[in-house]
Amino acid sequence: MISKGVTIQEPKGKLGVLLVGLGAVSTTVIAGVEAVRRQLAKPIGSLTQMGTIRLGKRTEGRSPKIKDFVPLAELEDLVFGAWDIFEDNCYEAALHCGVIEKSLLEQLKPELEKIKPMPAVFDQHYVKRLHGTYIKKGENKRDLAEQLMADIQKFKTDNNCTRLVMVWCASTEIFMKSSPVHETIESFERGLETSDPDIAPSMIYAYAALKSGVAFANGAPNLTVDIPALMQLANEKGVAVCGKDFKTGQTMMKTILAPGLKSRMLGLSGWYSTNILGNRDGEVLDDPESFKTKEESKLSVLEYILQPEIHPDLYGDFSHLVRINYYPPRGDNKEGWDNIDIFGWLGYPMQIKINFLCRDSILAAPIVLDLAIFLDLAQRSGMKGIQEWLSFYFKSPMTAPQLYPEHDLFIQLMKLKNTLRHLKGEEMITHLGLEYYD
Numbered sequence: 001m002i003s004k005g006v007t008i009q010e011p012k013g014k015l016g017v018l019l020v021g022l023g024a025v026s027t028t029v030i031a032g033v034e035a036v037r038r039q040l041a042k043p044i045g046s047l048t049q050m051g052t053i054r055l056g057k058r059t060e061g062r063s064p065k066i067k068d069f070v071p072l073a074e075l076e077d078l079v080f081g082a083w084d085i086f087e088d089n090c091y092e093a094a095l096h097c098g099v100i101e102k103s104l105l106e107q108l109k110p111e112l113e114k115i116k117p118m119p120a121v122f123d124q125h126y127v128k129r130l131h132g133t134y135i136k137k138g139e140n141k142r143d144l145a146e147q148l149m150a151d152i153q154k155f156k157t158d159n160n161c162t163r164l165v166m167v168w169c170a171s172t173e174i175f176m177k178s179s180p181v182h183e184t185i186e187s188f189e190r191g192l193e194t195s196d197p198d199i200a201p202s203m204i205y206a207y208a209a210l211k212s213g214v215a216f217a218n219g220a221p222n223l224t225v226d227i228p229a230l231m232q233l234a235n236e237k238g239v240a241v242c243g244k245d246f247k248t249g250q251t252m253m254k255t256i257l258a259p260g261l262k263s264r265m266l267g268l269s270g271w272y273s274t275n276i277l278g279n280r281d282g283e284v285l286d287d288p289e290s291f292k293t294k295e296e297s298k299l300s301v302l303e304y305i306l307q308p309e310i311h312p313d314l315y316g317d318f319s320h321l322v323r324i325n326y327y328p329p330r331g332d333n334k335e336g337w338d339n340i341d342i343f344g345w346l347g348y349p350m351q352i353k354i355n356f357l358c359r360d361s362i363l364a365a366p367i368v369l370d371l372a373i374f375l376d377l378a379q380r381s382g383m384k385g386i387q388e389w390l391s392f393y394f395k396s397p398m399t400a401p402q403l404y405p406e407h408d409l410f411i412q413l414m415k416l417k418n419t420l421r422h423l424k425g426e427e428m429i430t431h432l433g434l435e436y437y438d
């Protein structure tokens with residue numbers, strides 16, 4: 001199948017990347033991009049920087065780098081901005097988070113110090129464990145949204161950007177369900193006026209982004225942009241959105257392993273996941289209300305991948321538990337354990353143990369970079385609303401209301417690459433390959 005291709009505007013000028021939250025993930029992306037620009041390190045883990053894409057038949061030997069195939073913003077053209085509830089600049093915040101070694105941060109200090117956060121829209125009701133000191137004051141939530149829109153405009157002018165994208169890298173908010181105020185843009189705007197408690201700070205940022213024509217990605221499991229009112233706004237404004245919750249660590253491993261077990265028709269009787277984590281994210285998730293948001297996001301993946309309703313004998317009755325324990329000595333270097341009880345031929349039981357000593361922000365940083373760059377591509381290609389082809393990066397991918405999310409990492413990657421082929425009018429790759437044997 002070959003599409004005609006799509007007109008893609010060239011990525012001329014600077015791309016502003018606005019990060020909500022200047023914590024472990026954000027500072028690791030910003031410092032990392034600076035280190036790569038200076039050739040002090042390589043952008044490992046980033047598909048936009050290192051990934052390739054096969055084109056045409058296997059006999060053609062065409063596998064360019066993705067960045068040479070589609071017109072993407074160059075690292076040199078990225079300018080970062082951020083909001084946070086603390087006033088520390090990017091250098092101070094990165095030092096505090098302790099992800100990147102001090103010796104590397106020292107080399108990047110002059111650039112990092114220049115990135116000073118803008119005061120945040122924050123309310124402790126939504127993130128119980130944090131006490132913000134650097135926050136905007138406003139008459140109501142509409143006033144706060146307007147202040148964010150003014151920040152966005154000012155950042156764009158001051159930095160001479162031609163385009164902007166926004167990525168939520170701030171703390172996980174309490175668990176919320178969609179309510180009547182989220183139904184339409186009219187009810188949402190009335191809710192801003194009356195400061196409705198069902199409008200969380202993350203929704204105010206998303207609203208400000210969409211109103212300003214800025215594409216939005218949600219890296220946390222909060223509801224945020226995943227409500228009908230904001231989807232309506234994204235479609236009306238022609239803006240691209242994606243979410244939720246960066247797929248790193250244990251969930252990434254789950255979406256690699258579970259499709260493998262299922263493809264061999266091996267059964268599952270239980271999957272127990274636990275981890276210890278000592279960064280601020282871990283502290284926030286120690287609060288049961290924020291943990292609930294995360295737990296929902298982490299639990300959903302196995303159900304969708306294994307499809308128990310289609311395979312009741314294999315997956316009709318498995319236990320799935322996820323625990324996160326805040327354990328300060330580990331900092332950002334999380335340790336995860338998985339115990340997987342599976343069964344095979346004639347029902348004989350087997351076990352798999354995974355002990356993943358990972359680094360949360362090191363896994364998340366290339367995801368943020370890719371999302372910023374791909375969202376900009378989507379925007380320049382006239383794609384609006386939910387960008388399901390970016391599900392590859394998320395634990396709880398957003399989809400059209402009638403669809404279930406696709407969690408299998410390999411199907412997600414195929415979808416991502418076929419979307420790029422579609423944009424450029426290249427043949428889709430189905431892996432059928434009968435023609436090689438004609």
Ligand SMILES: NC(=O)c1ccc[n+]([C@@H]2O[C@H](COP(=O)([O-])OP(=O)(O)OC[C@H]3O[C@@H](n4cnc5c(N)ncnc54)[C@H](O)[C@@H]3O)[C@@H](O)[C@H]2O)c1
Nearest residue numbers: 021023024025084120169170171172220246248280281360
């Ligand atoms: N690192 C990962 O592997 C990973 C994976 C999936 C999701 N996430 C999510 O990404 C987010 C960031 O993770 P992190 O490790 O950088 O956490 P972090 O705690 O180091 O950073 C979050 C920052 O957001 C700030 N913040 C909180 N509320 C804010 C608001 N309303 N406006 C502006 N700033 C605000 C905090 O002060 C903090 O500096 C978290 O929600 C986390 O759950 C991270």
